[in-house]
Structure formats: C-alpha cells, structure tokens
Amino acid sequence: MSIESIIWLLPLPPLLAFFLIVLFTNRYKALSHGIAVGTALLSWLGSMVVFFRAIRTERLGTNPFVSVLNWLPTGDRWFQIGVRIDPLSAATLFFVAWTVLMIFIYSVGYHNYGQPKGDHDKPGLQPHGATVADEHGHKHVVPSIEPMYSRFFAFIGLFAFGMYTLVVSDNLLTLFVGWEIMGLCSYLLIGFWYQKPSARAAMIKAFMTTRVGDVFMLLGLAYLYTTVGSLSYSEIFKPETLQMLASTPAIGGILGLSAAGMIGILLFIGTVGKSAQWPLHVWLPDAMEGPTPVSAMIHAATMVSAGVYMVIRMFPLLQAGSEAGHLTPAMSLMTVIGAFTAIFAATIAVAQNDIKRVLAYSTISQLGYMIAALGIGAYVAAAFHLITHAFFKALLFLGSGSVIHGVEHGVLHTGEHVDPQDMFNMGGLRKKMPVTFWTFLIGGFALSGFPLITAGFWSKDEILADAFGHGHWAVFITLALAALLTAFYTMRQITLTFLGESRTQSAQHAQETPWTMTLPLVVLAVFAVAIGWAGISESFPIIGGLLPNFAHEFIGGTLAELPETLPFNIWPLIVSLVVALGGLALGWLVYRNQKAGAEDPLKIALGPVHKLLKNKYYFDELYDTIFVRPAYWLADNFTNQILDRGIIDGILHFIARVASNVGTIFRNYFDKPIVNGFGDFVGEGIKKAGRGLKIIQTGRVQQYLLMALVLAFGAMFYFVFTFVQH
C-alpha cells in the first residue's frame, strides 16, 4: 500500500467504529469497546507507519506526501481536497495517535468496565455505585459501570475521526470540517451526563463560545478563498501568493491591515475560541463537567491543540509581510493575547480547589504560551511545546481522573459526603495510589519545567530563550512569571493531593485504579520525559549536541527557510531554573502541612485578591451580564414578544381573519343560496313531481290502457296538426 493511501485511510477506522457502535453494537459493552479500541489501534498503527516513513524522508518539508482529489466543481475549476503529511503534521500525528489511543484504553477502566450494574443508575447520570455482598455476607458499595458505556465509545470514535481529519488534511476546508466535528463531539461529551443541569449548561456554553470563534474563522476562510481562489496549503504558501496577500490592503482598509493580516486575525480568532484564549476562555474550565477522559484529555491534549496547530500551520500567512524581525499586526495580536492568557489563567489556577479545574486553567495558560511563542516568531518552539504539552497534559489529566476515581472508591466505601474532586479532601494518596502518584509527579514536573529531565523544561526553555533572544522583554517577563505561577500551583496540587496525611476518610480508603487506567499513565509518563530529548538545543552547555536537535531540524523544515538557531544565552536558562525550582519549592513549603478543614494559606495571605482569583476575575458573571442576559432579554422581549408574537403572529392572524371573513361571505352569499339552493331545488322538485304523479299509478290495468289511449290520441292529433301539411 502506498504511503498516500495509508494517509487517506488514517481517519476512517474510528468513524467506522462510531457507526458500528451506534447502529449495531450499542447493547454489547465489551464488543463496543473492543471495536473502538481496535479501530484506534489501527489508526495508531497507520500513524506510526506514516510518521516513521516521514522522519526517514529527506527534505520532507519541500516534498511532503500529498494526494489530491477533485471534490466540488466550482465554476470552471474544481475545489480540491486532499491529504498532506509534512513535518508539522507528521509530528502532530505522532502525539495525536498516542494520546487518542491512550484515552481509548483509559476510558475502559474509567467507566468501570467489569463492575456490576448500579443499584439505581440512570442513563445521563454518573454511576452511583452498586452494593455487593462478599463471602461473609458483608455488604460493600463498589463503583458501578457507566450506563451509557457504548455511547461514550461511539462519541470518542467520532471525535478521533475529527482530529485525524484535521491533522492529515491539506486544505483549510477539510481542516475546518474536522474542527467542527470535534466541536460537535465536544458538545456531546461535555454533556455526556446530560441529566446534570450543570453539564447541560456547560455543553451549551462550550458550543456557543467556540461558535463565536468559528464564525470569524469561517469569515477568514471565505476571505482567503475569494482572494487566493484556493484553500489548499500548497497554494496559499506559494511565495508569490503570500507576497500578493501581504501587499493587498484589506477590504475596507481597516487599521491599515493587509489582506494577509486581516485573514490571519480572523483565523486567529477561530483559534482563540478553540484553544480557549482570553477572552473566549470561559468554556474550557466548565468543560470539566464531562467524564474525565474527555472533558480533560480531549480538552487538554488534542482538541484545544487543534487551534494552536491551525495557527502554527498558518504561520507563513501570519508572518507574510514582516520585514527584518518586525512583527505583523496579526503576530502582535497573538503575542499580546497569548502572553496575557498565560499569566491570567495561571493566576486563576492558583486559587482553584477542584483538581480538574486547576489543570483546565493550566491548559489555558500553556496554550497561551504557545500562542505567544508563535506570535514572536518562535515557530519551532511553539510546535515543540504543543507536542510536549500534549503528552504531559494528557498524563496529568488522566492522572487526575485516576485520583478522582480512587477517591470516589473511598467515598463509596465509607459513605462519606465529600466532593471527590476537591483537593482539600485528599492528601496522602502517594501510598494508596503509587502508580498514579509517580506518573502524576512526572507530569507535574514536566508542566512546571523541572530542569533537564522533563520534556516541559526543554520546550518552555526554548520559548523563553526565543523571547529573550529576540528582545521581547515584556513577553519574556510575563511568561517567566507565568512559569513561576505554573510551578507553584502544580506543586500545590501535588502536595495537597498526594503528600502529607489523608484529610478525609475517603482519601484514607482510596484505592489504586485498574491497569487499563494506569497503563496509559505509564506510557504517557515515558513520553513526558523522553519527548524532550528530541528538542535539546545544540548550543546548550555540556549535553547540547549529544542528541541531534530533531525538533528543530524536522519541524523547522516545514517552513520555506529553516529558522536560524539562537546562540546560547545563560540568562533565560537561569530565569527558567529559578522560576521552576522556586515555584515548586514555594508550593511545597506553603502546603506541606495542610490540615483537614484548615483554610487555604493563600486565602489568608492574599485576602480579597484570592476571592477575585477564586471567582476567575468574575468573567463568567461579566459575560452573563453583558451577553447572556441581554441575549435572553432580547430574545424574550424583542424577538418573542414584539417580533414573533406581535409582528409575525399579527400578520398571520390578520391573514387568517381576512380569509375567514371572505369565506363567510362566500358561504352566506354564494354557497348557501346558489349552490345549495340549486341542489335542494332539484331534489325537492323531483320529490314534488313524484308525489303529484303517483296518483295516476292506480295498479288497474284498464285505467292504464285508457291513459295510453288518451295519450295515443293526443300524440296522433299533435302529429297530424303539426307535421301533416294541409
């Protein structure tokens, strides 16, 4: 099989799984997850084949694997779709394949496969646990299997299809198709437990918020298509096309933007929605309402990465028209939004108590890092951080799911009423859940950028070094501060969750999760460490150059000209070390002696600021006041009362009344007197005539004969006097 046909087939197995499960195997849980995991494995296998072929191909950036089909006739030309694997998509494919496969396996354990059915579990609600009796007759409450087990695997199958489509497509349209499929799956999966009102609200919020970005992105696509006449990457990224886009002023000439700048900004707004950047970040924390493998991992490792992937992909367009290191307007906007989001989300994460929400905000913050990195032109650093982040964030989220699962086990066992997601209800889990602890520690250290051994260090260091090296001081300081906060809240999370003593009975009785959940953790932990080795800068002291800087050579090859490597500078490295180690140490020092029921020390230290952070700067309330309530008000008072009931219904009622009156007139002056009258007249007339004539029917034969005689005479006289000429 040629490499192109493998690429074409990559997205299809999970789609097949979706249809098989939905149409046929919905009732059979084992079969459903078998199909889903099997197809994910197939896609993973194909991805690995493609990836290893890609890294062995010389100069893949200029000669990518491309296969194109005519799809839609547009006038005298064809709209073409196709697949394309260049270094960037090959690298993305690598982490997508691994993380997707890991979620699929993890989901089997997370949804309690092999456990009994719940005592009163209902579809659309989380499983509440089942009571089982052991051999001594003691009753225990154990976790119960998810009632809509198969449905979950169908949805994540469709989700995987969307992600693979997005990665392998060679044009923005199929990328957008995959993008929207994921938007749909995200909606369905956030609201997986749809009987929970909070889940319903979260699913609508996620869908509506990302929609805002998607509309702008679609505008950008339309603008690009009308200007270039194609959405295929190979067409858009031709130097002359980019030159043309950069030199054409945008429609309306807003702010003196070029067409390239305008399109870039529109596409970037799509990313703001998808990758949850400020000001459209509000949906991502709420997405934690879904089951952990989804709301967490999908919204951390794959789907939100799609937004960053898209802007990295569009980087030549965003950069078009920049001269001698000056940033284009689109890049400046990205830098500002990205850096601001990085620090903004990090500050919120510091004050969250829900283990998943901390990670959600850290995801927003890390995505901000990538956006800011791309904004200052650090193409390879952004892509590299995207990959490392996907691995360690997937690891952290799956780890948090494992923690919650373990604590939930304790909650069921003890019958306590505590929130199994609140970190202040945990503590001391390192002894109960060793695998989860060690993998979580690795993921957490990678997130904080623990020096030398973790992947996060190398990618984050590269971003900081780029910001420093190109003299973007504000960005450098902001990102360094964000890194400090990141290390702090990560250590806060690890300390509260795993270290110290158990603060509740439930944490005391927490239990390690089954192998289906811990295996993905271990695999991802290996990557969270090892993937960093692919991108060690060659100018790094001592160990630099021992391994080739694979990320730079390979991913950088996607661009027309290989980005230059920066000379080594000691300052960003020192800052990076200080913030990572300092943040970790601070987090440990502040939280190591946290007692059950005690206040968060940060609350005491920060006072009202903590309240502000805890409430996420009141952005939800703000949007509620500015957008949601006016929208409801407008919908009710204007659209419903005036437009719908007043005008549209008014017109309809008027038409109805006119028609009714005309009908009445017709009825009274035409139908009743004329049509009915004629019918009645005929009927009555015949009746009367019959009544009059019946007296001659006497039944006496001689009277009949007499009548016949009279008539015959009559007829005779008639004929004689009429026809006979005298």
Added chain:
Amino acid sequence: MIPLSWYLIFAAILFCVGLYGVLVRKNAIAILMGIELMLNSINVNLIAFWRYRSSDGIAGQAFAIIVFAVAAAEVAVGLALIISIYRRRSSVVADDMNMMKW
C-alpha cells in the same frame, strides 16, 4: 268489387268494438278477447290494403301471419296468467288485480 273503404270502415268498427271491450269489461278473459278483436281488425286492414294497393307482393299476407302468431302467443301467455291469478285469488275481475300501485 267492393270498395276499399268498406273494409276499412268494417275494420275500424271491429277495432272500436274490441277497444270498448278492453276498456269496459270486468272479466279479464273478455279483455283478452277484446284485444283479439283489435288485432284482427288490424289484420283486416293489412289484407285489404295488400289486396287493393300492392297485390303483386306478399308483405301484407306475411304481416297478417305474423300478427296471428303474436296473437296466439299472447293469448297463451295471457290465459296462463289469468288461470294463475284465478287459482290464487278466485277471481278474474281486472279491477281486483290492483296490487301493482304505490
């Protein structure tokens, strides 16, 4: 030779006698007999016109023969009906047979 009009007058008288019998007699058999008279008066007319106007053809005689045949058949059916009615109602008075009315 006797003029044609004599035959015609005779036939008319015979027809009127038959018609009178049909209309006024109560006995159904007498009514049938009246009908016979009327038919035969027509026969007289047919034969007379044949003899005086077109004696080289046989159409008049043929018509008369056909009328005989019809009259015979009619009498046969009519008498059978009258016998049947008599058996049921012990009467042959035409005015008594008045069931066929509204």
